[in-house]
Amino acid sequence: MLSFGPAQAGGPAVRGGDVYALVRLRGRPVATVVCRVPPGKAPADAVAAAARAALAGRELPAPAPPGDPLRASVVVATRERADQLARALDSLLEQDHPDFEIVVVDNAPATSATQDLVEHKYGERVRYVRESVPGLAVAHNRGIAVADGAVIAFTDDDVVADPHWLTALTAPFAADPGLGCATGLILPARLRTPAQILLESHGGFAKGFEARLYDPARPPADEPLFPFTAGSFGSGANMAFRATALRDIGGFDPATGTGTPARGGDDLYAFVSVLAAGHRLRYTPDALVWHHHRETWQDLRNQAYGYGAGLTAYLTALLVRRPALLPALLRKLPRGLAHARTITAHREAAGAAVPGAHGAQDYPWPRQLSRLERRGMLAGPVGYAKARRRVRGVPLPWDQRGER
Structure with a gap:
């Protein structure tokens, strides 16, 4: 097909x-x-x-083990993008999952556009929640507080979810009681502009078509930096957590993520924290969403800088909030940073001709974008420190002790 x-x-x-x-x-x-x-x-x-x-000649993946999906909550954080949000919500309402809710978290809204959309178009089919403090991680934590599902899934307002997405993403939790997190496949919804094509040519958000289980008790031999290579596990536009595991680790670090000076890293922090707590993480390509990549060159510049900043911001968050990980992190940090720098240098060295992505066409990664990523990496710890000062003392929505 x-x-x-x-x-x-x-x-x-x-x-x-x-x-x-x-x-x-x-x-x-x-x-x-x-x-x-x-x-x-x-x-x-x-x-x-x-x-x-x-x-031809490929060994195709075996069918996933059957499992009855648990009650799920889908959290979509958004800010002033009602048109895109409507497209995403329409696809979420067409999911074949038998038991789920949709929660929209309106993050630091400047207008009533999102609330009007949810209340007038979707009514009781979608729950509307407002979070005044800006930041993607803060908005996700608000969603965690109100969600009633045994599994909490997260996606973005710029995706279109495949009808089987939520079932495929949540079924592994029923089959594996030790699973704390699942991630899925992200493919481009359109490839029309040079910026969109360039991003996808160099990997985009996709993590391949082979399912993979990451188990902290059995670290993968091919990833010596595990679990700090969090970017290989998946992305925030397509992830789900067992609700108890996510709440036990304190949710997302509110000083990370889009909308803060840290610029990103919220999903990476959560992935590593869940693994550090002893839970397994599964990547399942059967759980598919189509992502609308940014369209302009300036969008790509911002994205490159944000990737670099988010990487070092999440590593800083681990140092600050999970000091027990410090010895392992310090042992692997130099290799991790060198690996990240190698990725950008490799992009510069030659154009990408990615099998199964863009045929034999070459799309060289501009040196300017690599420099922006490196600048972002230098700025990430400072951005995290600034963001942490802004949210200090703001309690988790489900924990009124005010701990951070």
Whole structure:
């Protein structure tokens, strides 16, 4: 089966006659392909041929073990993006999960647009919550406080969720009582601008099509920096946590995330904290969302800087809030920072020709973006310190002791 992305994405064209498509096998995502469709030819024929070539000789993943999804809460934090939010909520309301709620957290709103949308268009189908303190992590913590699901899933207001997303993301929790976190596959909803194509050519948000279990009792041999390579586990636009495990670690660090001087790192902090508490983390590509990448060059510049800042901000948060991790972190930190710098240098060295992403086309990573990432890495600890001062004394929504 071939999927050209969500209907809201406006079609599959990358540029000219190029087509980007998701390949599914018995409904499960197994690959993406890009091919050029000759004039006058049916896109499905060209994509089918590319799919057969991409899957030739590959050992396809075995079906996931069955499990009944637990009661789930989906938390979507947003700020002044009502149009995008409506698109996301429409897709969430079409989920095939048998028992879930949707919670919208309106973060430091300047207008009533989000509240009006939720209350007038969706009514009782979506819960509206307001959080006055700016910051993605603070907004997510507000969502945790009001959520009633045994599993709490998080996604962004700029995604379109596959109808099977929530079921696939939450089913592993029923099958594995020791699972604390699950993440899923993120693919581009559209590839129309040079910035969108460049980002996806160099990995985007996708973590591949093979399921993987990360167990702190059995560290992966191929990741010597585990668990501090949190970026390999998944991304905040597609993640879920067992509610008890998430609350036990104190939720998200409110001094991290978009909307704070730290710029990011909230999801990375939560991933490592859950693993450090002894829980397992599973990446499941069956849980798919389509992400609307930023469209402009300036958006990409901001994103590159934010990635760098978020990386070192989350590492700083671990040092400050989880001192028991300090010995292991200090042993691995130099290699971790060198690894991060190597990634940016590697991007500069050659254009990316990513199999299954953009065919044989080369899209070199600009040195300017690598420099911005490095500048962000230098600024991350300072940004975290500033953000921490701003939220000091503000209690967790479910913990009135005011501890941070």
